[in-house]
Amino acid sequence: MVTESEVRQAVAGARTVVVKVGSSSLTKPSGHLDTGRLNALVAALSAAATEGARVVLVSSGAIAAGFGPLGFASRPTDVATQQATAAVGQGLLMAQYEAAFGRFGVRVGQILITAEDTIRPQQYRNVQRTLGRLLDLGVVPIVNENDSLASNEIRFGDNDRLSALVANIVRADALVLLTDVDALYTAPPSESGSRRIGFVPNVVETLVDVTVTGPTSGVGTGGMVTKLEAARVAAVSGIPTVLTCASNAGPALMGDPVGTAFAPVKQRGSSRRLWIGFAAEPRGTIVVDEGAATAVRGGRASLLAAGALEVRGAFSAGDPVWVDDESGTHLARGLAGFDSEEIPQMLGRTTTQLKRFLGEEYAHPLVHRDNLVLV
Ligand SMILES: Nc1ncnc2c1ncn2[C@@H]1O[C@H](COP(=O)(O)OP(=O)(O)O)[C@@H](O)[C@H]1O
Numbered sequence: 001m002v003t004e005s006e007v008r009q010a011v012a013g014a015r016t017v018v019v020k021v022g023s024s025s026l027t028k029p030s031g032h033l034d035t036g037r038l039n040a041l042v043a044a045l046s047a048a049a050t051e052g053a054r055v056v057l058v059s060s061g062a063i064a065a066g067f068g069p070l071g072f073a074s075r076p077t078d079v080a081t082q083q084a085t086a087a088v089g090q091g092l093l094m095a096q097y098e099a100a101f102g103r104f105g106v107r108v109g110q111i112l113i114t115a116e117d118t119i120r121p122q123q124y125r126n127v128q129r130t131l132g133r134l135l136d137l138g139v140v141p142i143v144n145e146n147d148s149l150a151s152n153e154i155r156f157g158d159n160d161r162l163s164a165l166v167a168n169i170v171r172a173d174a175l176v177l178l179t180d181v182d183a184l185y186t187a188p189p190s191e192s193g194s195r196r197i198g199f200v201p202n203v204v205e206t207l208v209d210v211t212v213t214g215p216t217s218g219v220g221t222g223g224m225v226t227k228l229e230a231a232r233v234a235a236v237s238g239i240p241t242v243l244t245c246a247s248n249a250g251p252a253l254m255g256d257p258v259g260t261a262f263a264p265v266k267q268r269g270s271s272r273r274l275w276i277g278f279a280a281e282p283r284g285t286i287v288v289d290e291g292a293a294t295a296v297r298g299g300r301a302s303l304l305a306a307g308a309l310e311v312r313g314a315f316s317a318g319d320p321v322w323v324d325d326e327s328g329t330h331l332a333r334g335l336a337g338f339d340s341e342e343i344p345q346m347l348g349r350t351t352t353q354l355k356r357f358l359g360e361e362y363a364h365p366l367v368h369r370d371n372l373v374l375v
């Protein structure tokens with residue numbers, strides 16, 4: 001059982017820390033950057049970086065910072081305008097960060113990620129390698145979703161879950177989520193009677209007595225719902241999390257008892273398997289028979305064509321897919337070993353039959369066990 005003070009100490013002593021800041025903490029409702037708040041955040045992060053911490057900043061705010069300069073009265077709602085607005089706002093955001101970190105002699109580098117880019121193993125490794133090298137060079141990577149190019153069907157949308165996945169990629173020792181409320185409350189803070197929660201020992205268990213909603217600021221995206229999801233992903237990855245307001249960044253990084261601390265609930269697992277489990281948005285489904293369902297549920301078997309009944313959706317080898325039983329229950333997520341159009345001819349065939357009738361290149365699992373994560 002991890003205590004609150006252990007979580008606080010872990011954050012204070014973190015060698016690598018991922019800090020996520022939301023749109024509402026960096027921008028004014030008018031759609032312009034709030035340089036005062038951005039500078040205060042950068043001062044806190046620079047202090048940690050100059051003391052030797054490896055800091056990754058996941059920063060939202062591209063859309064929120066772009067709509068004012070483009071003459072819009074509020075955050076655009078259609079995808080094309082949002083994407084164009086992000087292209088304008090992201091540049092403004094980085095210019096401010098470069099200037100602000102530069103005053104402390106800290107160099108920054110921009111990394112824009114699409115969910116799609118990072119699902120495939122090759123791209124995942126590229127992201128990992130580049131972030132690692134930036135940190136080795138003493139640079140603060142500033143990460144955002146590549147809003148201008150992300151396709152609508154497959155995107156993070158909010159940066160909360162992205163930050164938990166980045167924490168996994170860089171094998172962070174702590175995650176700090178900065179927003180416009182000072183802590184998690186038992187209900188949205190606007191509701192009378194809502195109480196502040198200082199410590200969540202197990203975010204994976206249902207948080208009874210806690211009501212969370214989506215964003216209320218008009219510029220944020222996921223609200224408290226996605227922040228709890230991020231804390232959950234971090235917790236099961238063995239990473240402690242603190243959630244608080246951006247003006248508390250300094251105290252949070254120093255381990256002061258601000259905001260809400262979330263204890264890790266598990267030892268650190270493989271970051272790649274977590275990535276498959278949480279980040280990858282499935283492109284299709286492979287339906288399996290009872291025997292294969294039992295094998296998959298056992299957690300150590302690959303999914304063989306012999307136990308597969310049907311394939312749905314259009315996907316390429318390497319894409320994430322659901323593995324469902326016949327009643328439609330999701331059993332696992334995995335990365336497909338074949339394109340969806342290759343699979344129908346393979347269904348129900350043993351490995352020997354695949355080799356004999358279709359050739360050596362087909363004598364492989366539909367999803368290898370290394371690429372399969374139970375849900
Ligand atoms: N139980 C809760 N405790 C605290 N805040 C909550 C809760 N439920 C909903 N919220 C709302 O979530 C908002 C933060 O989410 P969001 O606007 O998406 O921020 P960000 O831009 O930082 O990602 C807060 O302003 C708050 O009103």
Ligand SMILES: N[C@@H](CCC(=O)OP(=O)(O)O)C(=O)O
Nearest residue numbers: 022023060061062063221222
């Ligand atoms: N990638 C988007 C983030 C969207 C957003 O509002 O996120 P958040 O404020 O973290 O809920 C942007 O930079 O505008």
